[in-house]
Amino acid sequence: MGVPAPGIPAALALLQFGDSMFPVGTFAFSGGLESAVQHGVVRDRAGLEEFTRTVTHLAATGDGVALLAGYRGAAAGDLNRIRDADEAVHLRKLSEEARTMTVRMGRKLAEAASRIVGDSMLDRRLRQAATDRVPVTYPVALGVLFAGLGLSEQDAFAAHQYGVAVMVLGAALRLMRVDHLDTQAILYATAASAAQDYQRAAGAHLDDMATFGPVIDVLAAAHVHAHVRMFMN
Amino acid sequence: MIELDDAPELAPYHDEPAQLPSAAPGKVGLLRLAFEHRAGRTVLADLYRQAPLLAQRALYWDPEMPELACVYVISTSGGILQGDRYRIDVSLGAGARALVTTQAATKIQAMDANYASQIQRLDLAENAYLECLPEPVVPYRHSRFITHTTVTLPESATLLYAETLLPGRTHHGGGEVFQYDLFSSTLRAGRPHGPDLFVDKFVVAPGRWPTDRLGVLGDFQVLGSAVLLTAPGCARRVFDRTPPSWDGDVPLAAGVSRLPNDAGLMYRVLGMETEPVRAKVREFCALARREAVGRGVPPVPAWR
Secondary structure (H helix, E strand, O other): OOOOOHHHHHHHHHHHHHOOOOOHHHHHHHOOOOHHHEEEEOOOOOHHHHHHHHHHHHHHHHHHHHHOOOOOOHOOOOOOHHHHHHHHHHHOOOHHHHHHHHHHHOOOOOHHHHHHHOOHHHHHHHHHHOOOOOOOOHHHHOOOOOOHHHHHHHHHHHHHHHHHHHHHHHHHHOOOOOOHHHHHHHHHHHHHHHHHHHHHHHOOOOHHOOOOOHHHHHHHHHHHOOOOOOOOO | OOOOOHHHHHHHHHOOOOOOOOOOOOOEEEEEEEEEEEEOOEEEEEEEEOOOOOEEEEEOOOOOOOOEEEEEEEEOOEEEOOOOEEEEEEEEOOOEEEEEEEEOOOOEEOOOOOEEEEEEEEOOOOOEEEEEOOOOOEEEEOEEEEEEEEOOOOOEEEEEEEEOOOOOOOOOOOOOOOOOOEEEEEEEEEEEEEEEEEEEEEOOOOOOOOOOOOOOOOOOOEEEEEEEEEEEHHHHHHHHOOOOOOOEOOOEEEEEEOOOHEEEEEEEEOOOHHHHHHHHHHHHHHHHHHHHHOOOOOOOOOOO
């Protein structure tokens, strides 16, 4: 007879919905890396690690705050709070590629979750968004989904940080001379700051969401105009 | 009513100065400017000021737009000091056209206690046109500054708001670059009766998160930003005529993005020196003015 293992379903849910293979279309985006490589901002493994740190830091101080707001709104059964978090994300995506990414991945996550886990707060938000000017956004959808799955908000935050890093590093394999061991080592190294990032995001309000990545902003603007591109951002 | 004191980035800076306490008389600068369109030109119909902020009267110095009411915002204290609290309200009636600028660079003085804050409101009525083009901002060593700007405008109005943020007193002493403690900036725009259009909040705290990180500022030091809020057709024309540029040798990089909710455009310029960045920002502003109101811009005076 085995001993009861209540942690196993949670671990499996975290692995499944936090997986980089989960079909939300992450592979189509590079988090700004494509343009950064084209313009010589990122040239080597060290540059890739630093760039990944920047992107994950910006995700933590911006989207990460909304993710937690979405999670808490779902936990309280409050659709308005979820919508407020979605709106906060959308209003702050000042580049159209960033908007496309968050809206497309948010919708795909909500649709997939609807198929897999059935009716949920995320499903309700998705139906509301169909006739509403505020779209479902990816970080908020992830927070809402994790609340529904009974996972912790720390799990949701961690999965989001992981997803952002994996997006950049997955794109790096196709854009740069780095191998899978390099990118895994970077993923492991950049994860070290996530706990501290969570502490800061956990106490922040939607109005506190802030980012500062002017080079990434300018690279995103250049990418919109680029004729040859592999990724959507 | 916007309250900035509770912003988390200010948490370490609530100690009181040894000099005048924060927000004491003499440290609360108020400025209210109301522009109205009257008989073919714009007048400054209402002016209220309280030192250390000062504005005198509207001048009409732009030969390309003789109807444009131009106002200098002046600081009577030689810069922004610890404990200062500024509040600036600018409103434009229907069809009014105004330019608000500053007399000199905004110097955020060195601080050893507390912080300085600025709350701005810009309200534009139908077909109003406002250029808000202050001189560059220079945050000194250990300065802490938080600024929050709320813009309300209908689709028929145009706002052009451009700012240049320097890394500090680049040539002061051994060079004072990114030695400031905090620069926090929020720009929020919305339609008169809702909804919100976009929010741009950035927090720079070089001691806590280095600005020379790849993707942040990297090798660049000067950040120019221009926001053009205007009707979608005008925004599209300006967007189409503003190709991105990236010159790693100068270095100078610039690019324009389309804001959410068809609000308009955000143009960002990065450079190492102030003048090339300002030149790019001016170029964008000239294009924006041409597309928005069909006018040119006069040559830059030698003293600016």
